[in-house]
Amino acid sequence: MNPVSSNPDVLAEALTLIGVPACVCDSAGRVLAANAELAALLETDPREQPLSAFIAPHVRAEASAAVKAACGGDLSVPRNYADICLQAESGRHIHAGMALKPLPAGMTPAGVTVVFHELSEVPHEQRALGKALAEQKAILDNAPVGVLFTKDEIMLSCNPRLAEMFGYRREQITGRPAVEVFPSPEVYAEFGREAGPVLGQGRAFEKNEFQFRKHDGSLFWCRVRASTVDQEHNEGGTIWILEDVTRSRQNQMEVEALMTNASICILYTRNRLITRYNRGFSEMFGYEGKEGLGLPGRALYPSDDAYARLGVLASPLLSVGRPFQTEVEMRRKDGNTFWAQLIAYVVNPEDPTQGTIWIIEDRAEHKRAEESLRNALLENQAILDSAVLGISVCENGRNLRCNAKMEELFGYAPGEMNNMSVQAFYPDLDEWAKARRDTGRDFAAGHVSSAEYQLVRKDGSRFWARLSGRPFDPTQPRGRSVWLVDDVTARREAAETVRRARDELEVRVLERTAELAGANAMLQAEIVERRQAEARVHHMAYHDSLTGLPNRALLADRLDRAMLAAQRSSRRLAVMFIDLDRFKTINDSLGHMTGDQLLKEVANRLCASVRASDTVARLGGDEFVVLVPGLGEVGESNRVAEKIIEALAAPFPLEGRMLHISPSIGICIYPDDGQDVATLMRNADSAMYHAKAAGRNNYQFFTQKMNLAAAHHFELESSLRSALALQQFELHFQPIMDIRTRHLHAMEVLLRWRRPGHGLVGPDQFIPIMEENGLIVPVGEWVIRRACEQNMEWLRQGLQPVPLAINLSPRQFMHRGLVASIRRILEETGIDPALIEFEITETAVMQHGEQTLEILGQINAMGIRLSIDDFGTGYSSLAYLKRFPVRKIKIDRAFIKDLEESTEDRAIVAAIIALSDSLQLSVVAEGVETEAQFGLLQRQGCQHAQGYLFSRPVPCAEAQHLLQGRAE
Numbered sequence: 012m013n014p015v016s017s018n019p020d021v022l023a024e025a026l027t028l029i030g031v032p033a034c035v036c037d038s039a040g041r042v043l044a045a046n047a048e049l050a051a052l053l054e055t056d057p058r059e060q061p062l063s064a065f066i067a068p069h070v071r072a073e074a075s076a077a078v079k080a081a082c083g084g085d086l087s088v089p090r091n092y093a094d095i096c097l098q099a100e101s102g103r104h105i106h107a108g109m110a111l112k113p114l115p116a117g118m119t120p121a122g123v124t125v126v127f128h129e130l131s132e133v134p135h136e137q138r139a140l141g142k143a144l145a146e147q148k149a150i151l152d153n154a155p156v157g158v159l160f161t162k163d164e165i166m167l168s169c170n171p172r173l174a175e176m177f178g179y180r181r182e183q184i185t186g187r188p189a190v191e192v193f194p195s196p197e198v199y200a201e202f203g204r205e206a207g208p209v210l211g212q213g214r215a216f217e218k219n220e221f222q223f224r225k226h227d228g229s230l231f232w233c234r235v236r237a238s239t240v241d242q243e244h245n246e247g248g249t250i251w252i253l254e255d256v257t258r259s260r261q262n263q264m265e266v267e268a269l270m271t272n273a274s275i276c277i278l279y280t281r282n283r284l285i286t287r288y289n290r291g292f293s294e295m296f297g298y299e300g301k302e303g304l305g306l307p308g309r310a311l312y313p314s315d316d317a318y319a320r321l322g323v324l325a326s327p328l329l330s331v332g333r334p335f336q337t338e339v340e341m342r343r344k345d346g347n348t349f350w351a352q353l354i355a356y357v358v359n360p361e362d363p364t365q366g367t368i369w370i371i372e373d374r375a376e377h378k379r380a381e382e383s384l385r386n387a388l389l390e391n392q393a394i395l396d397s398a399v400l401g402i403s404v405c406e407n408g409r410n411l412r413c414n415a416k417m418e419e420l421f422g423y424a425p426g427e428m429n430n431m432s433v434q435a436f437y438p439d440l441d442e443w444a445k446a447r448r449d450t451g452r453d454f455a456a457g458h459v460s461s462a463e464y465q466l467v468r469k470d471g472s473r474f475w476a477r478l479s480g481r482p483f484d485p486t487q488p489r490g491r492s493v494w495l496v497d498d499v500t501a502r503r504e505a506a507e508t509v510r511r512a513r514d515e516l517e518v519r520v521l522e523r524t525a526e527l528a529g530a531n532a533m534l535q536a537e538i539v540e541r542r543q544a545e546a547r548v549h550h551m552a553y554h555d556s557l558t559g560l561p562n563r564a565l566l567a568d569r570l571d572r573a574m575l576a577a578q579r580s581s582r583r584l585a586v587m588f589i590d591l592d593r594f595k596t597i598n599d600s601l602g603h604m605t606g607d608q609l610l611k612e613v614a615n616r617l618c619a620s621v622r623a624s625d626t627v628a629r630l631g632g633d634e635f636v637v638l639v640p641g642l643g644e645v646g647e648s649n650r651v652a653e654k655i656i657e658a659l660a661a662p663f664p665l666e667g668r669m670l671h672i673s674p675s676i677g678i679c680i681y682p683d684d685g686q687d688v689a690t691l692m693r694n695a696d697s698a699m700y701h702a703k704a705a706g707r708n709n710y711q712f713f714t715q716k717m718n719l720a721a722a723h724h725f726e727l728e729s730s731l732r733s734a735l736a737l738q739q740f741e742l743h744f745q746p747i748m749d750i751r752t753r754h755l756h757a758m759e760v761l762l763r764w765r766r767p768g769h770g771l772v773g774p775d776q777f778i779p780i781m782e783e784n785g786l787i788v789p790v791g792e793w794v795i796r797r798a799c800e801q802n803m804e805w806l807r808q809g810l811q812p813v814p815l816a817i818n819l820s821p822r823q824f825m826h827r828g829l830v831a832s833i834r835r836i837l838e839e840t841g842i843d844p845a846l847i848e849f850e851i852t853e854t855a856v857m858q859h860g861e862q863t864l865e866i867l868g869q870i871n872a873m874g875i876r877l878s879i880d881d882f883g884t885g886y887s888s889l890a891y892l893k894r895f896p897v898r899k900i901k902i903d904r905a906f907i908k909d910l911e912e913s914t915e916d917r918a919i920v921a922a923i924i925a926l927s928d929s930l931q932l933s934v935v936a937e938g939v940e941t942e943a944q945f946g947l948l949q950r951q952g953c954q955h956a957q958g959y960l961f962s963r964p965v966p967c968a969e970a971q972h973l974l975q976g977r978a979e
């Protein structure tokens with residue numbers, strides 16, 4: 012069968028046949044054709060319009076659905092649809108029955124014939140109610156909230172939204188017990204206990220959140236409002252309005268969680284007052300609990316000005332619903348301020364008065380970090396800028412950036428090198444390619460690339476640079492790298508200069524080597540000579556120049572070593588101190604040359620008399636020391652001492668004379684008598700003095716008693732030093748007689764020391780000490796002055812003038828102030844020089860030849876007479892003495908002592924007297940103790956005599972008596 016075309020005109024014509032209002036609609040419900048009856052009823056031609064447009068709204072949906080179903084051949088839809096309500100163009104409602112008949116199959120398009128019958132006009136009031144009902148239904152059907160009507164705890168009806176919320180179809184709701192939409196019967200009961208009384212009182216019941224159960228069992232949250240239909244009696248059921256708030260509640264919870272847990276500060280303000288805040292705010296601003304609520308927003312800012320400024324900036328944006336963001340200084344509760352990041356937006360952009368949300372982040376740390384970062388950057392920049400090396404960061408063959416030194420090296424302006432190709436810094440492409448190859452190889456091997464290249468400045472000039480580079484990331488050798496550039500031109504030039512100089516030097520060195528070979532030979536000779544000289548100097552330093560024997564220093568060294576050896580071997584050693592008896596006399600009388608010869612001979616004999624392992628040393632003058640190590644017993648040293656005495660006993664033939672000399676030897680044993688060099692030497696010296704005191708030419712072993720003697724000597728010497736100041740000295744006088752008349756001719760002045768606790772001490776005990784330590788000079792001057800004063804005193808007392816003979820010691824005589832001192836005393840005392848006579852020993856006169864002659868001449872020129880004391884003990888001859896201005900000689904008492912018995916002494920005395928006479932020298936014989944001596948001297952023609960025969964030396968008062976006796 013061919014499809015039948017549903018031509019509208021044909022259809023319209025067909026409809027005219029029906030006789031009641033009818034139309035044909037297509038499957039979409041559009042009117043394809045309508046008859047005149049329908050047009051009249053609707054007061055308009057409905058063609059081309061949806062049929063639904065002519066159906067009252069409250070039934071429109073069902074009617075439209077029915078038409079569409081009929082078109083589709085759905086037989087479940089009733090064919091006759093009763094109670095359809097048409098709506099004419101004027102709004103008039105017409106009740107009608109509606110029959111639907113689909114067009115026969117095969118017609119195109121598919122359609123339905125709609126026939127209206129049993130028409131009746133709807134009254135106005137009914138129409139109005141229907142309209143209102145239709146409107147209410149539309150409202151309920153489209154309401155976004157669920158609406159439920161219950162009665163007697165049964166759900167009777169609901170709107171589509173409610174069914175949708177609970178997951179039921181609408182018709183499934185009807186008749187169900189209300190408890191089914193609650194989570195449990197208990198919850199339902201509880202809910203009833205809460206809502207029932209409210210609703211029972213005719214009041215509306217409201218609950219913001221309550222949980223209900225869906226058809227599938229899941230729970231969800233609703234806001235609930237309810238009121239009874241018959242509010243007075245509550246018998247008409249209850250209308251429930253449920254609003255699904257699950258999502259907003261979730262949102263709310265999320266916001267709450269955010270607010271509470273956010274580390275940043277969130278704050279709400281409204282009307283410039285703080286209305287809400289989270290824990291972050293409390294922590295940040297220091298407000299506890301709710302104490303910040305209600306505070307003015309101003310409280311969060313340092314000043315009114317700051318708050319006002321913020322308002323000026325924020326208001327324009329917030330007022331139009333735009334967010335505002337800034338960094339601002341804020342104030343905590345304790346008044347401290349801090350920098351914060353502030354973001355604000357209004358709660359409701361539609362209505363900014365609903366308040367503002369402020370999100371605040373403490374930027375203090377951030378600021379500090381920023382500041383520290385900025386400082387670090389500045390520091391780094393400063394370091395880079397002040398670096399003495401060029402520093403560059405490169406990538407892909409380009410200099411990304413570099414420091415000032417780099418620009419200075421290459422002669423570019425600041426920033427000019429940035430992003431330049433590194434190739435521009437190389438003289439040519441080959442050099443550049445080579446550098447890249449080297450660098451690539453080093454970086455790939457994980458090394459720092461370091462090499463020297465010739466580079467090019469902006470002006471084209473070249474310089475040598477050392478480049479050291481490394482990649483930022485060693486795993487990316489082709490990535491970004493950093494380079495240090497050091498201008499090494501000067502260093503290379505210097506190295507070149509050095510190389511050239513070295514080459515030249517090498518040539519010169521070769522030349523000079525030849526010269527030096529010759530000079531070296533000379534130098535070697537010089538070195539040998541110098542070594543010999545040094546050896547000589549060394550020898551001189553440790554040896555006595557006269558005898559070649561070890562000196563005191565070498566002796567001390569050997570003694571030290573010998574002591575160590577003795578200690579190790581438990582043996583002893585002897586130190587023998589040797590002083591030559593009367594050597595000074597020989598030296599003084601025969602001269603130094605002879606003395607020196609004698610000393611050399613003595614040295615030879617000493618060496619010959621001891622073993623090679625012994626040491627013979629000379630300390631100076633006539634002092635020798637023999638060191639005898641390795642003694643098994645002390646007695647061995649006796650034999651050594653005896654051999655020495657024996658060796659020196661034979662006369663020494665010198666200059667045609669046979670000289671006799673003897674030793675005084677002091678022996679000290681280590682370790683018995685001392686355990687160090689100084690003690691051993693001192694003790695041997697003491698022993699030697701004892702040998703002298705014991706008559707010379709012998710040896711003495713050291714004993715502790717000798718130490719006492721030394722201590723005694725020390726004590727004596729120190730007492731002597733103060734004796735002059737303490738006026739402990741006094742003068743005694745001994746007459747010198749005229750032999751012929753036996754009258755007092757003169758008096759010798761003799762010094763005495765009245766030492767407290769010791770009585771009167773004779774000069775033999777202290778003059779030698781004063782000679783030694785020089786005290787003889789001031790004490791001797793005191794003697795001269797005191798003798799002159801006394802003589803003047805006696806003159807003043809009317810006594811006859813008497814010449815006084817005063818002793819001058821050798822040291823006093825040689826003192827250069829002697830002559831001036833004598834002259835001063837003569838002047839000050841006013842004494843006649845003819846009443847003064849100085850006695851000088853023969854040895855002293857002989858000692859210093861020409862000098863002595865001069866001093867004697869000066870004294871003689873003053874009118875003072877001079878005499879030679881102790882004549883005969885020295886080696887002078889009268890003929891020699893004649894050269895000096897001497898008037899008198901005193902024959903030493905050694906010749907007088909045995910005068911009666913010794914023909915030899917008598918002959919000597921007679922010869923001295925005879926010769927003196929021929930030389931016109933007067934003679935005094937000393938030590939005349941007997942008349943026999945006196946008689947012999949008288950007979951021999953001696954002029955004067957002095958001795959105990961006439962008088963011992965007497966104190967001043969007695970001398971005065973003697974003088975007074977002379978006068979009588």
Ligand SMILES: Nc1nc2c(ncn2[C@@H]2O[C@H](COP(=O)(O)O[C@H]3[C@@H](O)[C@H](n4cnc5c(=O)[nH]c(N)nc54)O[C@@H]3COP(=O)(O)O)[C@@H](O)[C@H]2O)c(=O)[nH]1
Pocket residue numbers: 745759760761762773774775778791794817818819820880881901904937938939940957958959960964
């Ligand atoms: N430089 C100075 N030397 C002085 C001084 N005073 C004394 N001396 C010298 O001291 C030595 C000892 O003198 P002294 O103990 O006083 O002995 C003198 C006489 O007492 C002694 N003498 C005199 N006659 C005899 C005698 O018959 N027998 C005897 N055994 N001794 C006698 O001789 C000493 C005087 O001798 P000398 O001077 O040689 O005339 C002595 O050397 C004094 O020189 C002084 O002030 N300064």
